[in-house]
Amino acid sequence: MPYAVVTGASSGIGKEFAIQLSKLNYELILVARRKEKLQETSKLLKNPSLIYEVDLAKEEECRDFFEKIKDLDIAIFINNAGFGECGEFIKIDDKLELQMIDVNVKAMHLLTKLALNKLKNQQAYILNVASISGLFPAGPYMSTYYATKSYIVSLTRGIAKELKDNNYPVYLGTLCPGPVNTEFNRVAHVQFALKGISSSKCVSYALKKMFQKKVIIIPTMKLKIATFLMRFCPAKLIIHLASKQQKRKLSK
Numbered sequence: 001m002p003y004a005v006v007t008g009a010s011s012g013i014g015k016e017f018a019i020q021l022s023k024l025n026y027e028l029i030l031v032a033r034r035k036e037k038l039q040e041t042s043k044l045l046k047n048p049s050l051i052y053e054v055d056l057a058k059e060e061e062c063r064d065f066f067e068k069i070k071d072l073d074i075a076i077f078i079n080n081a082g083f084g085e086c087g088e089f090i091k092i093d094d095k096l097e098l099q100m101i102d103v104n105v106k107a108m109h110l111l112t113k114l115a116l117n118k119l120k121n122q123q124a125y126i127l128n129v130a131s132i133s134g135l136f137p138a139g140p141y142m143s144t145y146y147a148t149k150s151y152i153v154s155l156t157r158g159i160a161k162e163l164k165d166n167n168y169p170v171y172l173g174t175l176c177p178g179p180v181n182t183e184f185n186r187v188a189h190v191q192f193a194l195k196g197i198s199s200s201k202c203v204s205y206a207l208k209k210m211f212q213k214k215v216i217i218i219p220t221m222k223l224k225i226a227t228f229l230m231r232f233c234p235a236k237l238i239i240h241l242a243s244k245q246q247k248r249k250l251s252k
């Protein structure tokens, strides 16, 4: 079987992608910084997997990683690694925000380009994990995170149209989940204001829609309706509601 690459496979959504893709018989290429956690993921898989300890915040490490895997038979590339931070923009540590931009935006951008150049003439799948926040006009008290996820949604939508116009067989789409119960909250120092779904539910839906080649994937009917209704609301109102929601997280 060909390989499936999953970045951020040491926990949460990425770990679940690895488990479910392994059940579909793919061999896994697991990427993250915490090697021991990747080894734990690897033990849960049906087939032997390759483990790469990579800090995706570092461009050279992203390039070196891709160089090592570029000649393998890859059918699926899940660009999942990412993190957030909550709080007032003026108070959040700028180094942490720049690291967030390096992982959520720059690594995602670079790996999308490298993967596309390798896979463009194949029936292959590249899925960028954004967030429902990427469909919002802005997200006060998590402003940088929302902005990084908007970048992913915009970039993916743009490239997907180019691929379609130019008849490339490769699929590119983006997963936009709402709250999912993972390590995300601990890393972002927040508690969800809404009830989260399991990674297992999120990933099984994502894979179903990815194989159907849907460009924007939103798990849960509630969120799909909310994002549909958002189209008819003024941006100012949505930003006001998002602000209230994020403030509730901060006070928990």
Ligand SMILES: NC(=O)c1ccc[n+]([C@@H]2O[C@H](COP(=O)([O-])OP(=O)(O)OC[C@H]3O[C@@H](n4cnc5c(N)ncnc54)[C@H](OP(=O)(O)O)[C@@H]3O)[C@@H](O)[C@H]2O)c1
Pocket: 007, 008, 009, 010, 011, 012, 013, 014, 031, 032, 033, 034, 035, 037, 054, 055, 056, 057, 080, 081, 082, 083, 084, 103, 129, 130, 131, 132, 176, 177, 178, 179, 180, 181, 182, 183, 184, 185, 187, 196
């Ligand atoms: N949970 C949610 O509610 C939710 C909702 C919408 C979107 N998302 C998105 O889903 C993706 C996965 O998040 P999650 O919820 O599964 O959170 P998680 O459990 O904290 O997992 C994040 C993953 O990203 C990896 N990562 C972070 N920084 C990295 C770096 N510099 N280099 C390499 N890997 C790095 C982490 O691995 P190491 O720490 O081992 O490096 C970990 O495997 C993220 O892009 C997140 O924004 C999550």
